[in-house]
Amino acid sequence: MAPELKLLHGMRPDRINARAPIPSEGVPTPPRSLSPAQKVVFRRITAELERMRVRCGPDVLIIEQLAVMTDWNRRARVEMESHGAWGSTAYGGTSTTGPWRVYRDSEREIARLSSELGLTPVSRNRVVTGPEESMDELEALLTQ
Helix, strand or coil: CCHHHHHHHCCCHHHCCCCCCCCCCCCCCCCCCCCHHHHHHHHHHHHHHHHCCCCCHHHHHHHHHHHHHHHHHHHHHHHHHHHCCEEECCCCCEEECHHHHHHHHHHHHHHHHHHHCCCCHHHHHHCCCCCHHHHHHHHHHHCC
């Protein structure tokens, strides 16, 4: 968490790294390696982060992975709807299909990456932002 967010969150001043790097402003562009569907997801994520006033320039790799996992998740779900989540084994039993495993694993990864970016309800409660004047009030209070 950035130092200014820690201040706004009410963290003790001695727990704040004042020398932590501050990300530059601006919205990153989707990497060329992403498919068109993944670029749409990438742009939706960065737009939401921008609305939340989260500087996400250095987070391109995390956002890229989240876009890819979201795309894989959707594709695996479509595949499961067509062919099911269960298949037969060579020994006559049943087992989950490849699309089910991709879907399950991508769900976990989506949750983890979303949490890293503050995009889940629980993680959003850990990141608190406020109006610019709130920062000035806190700085004044902490420098007394």
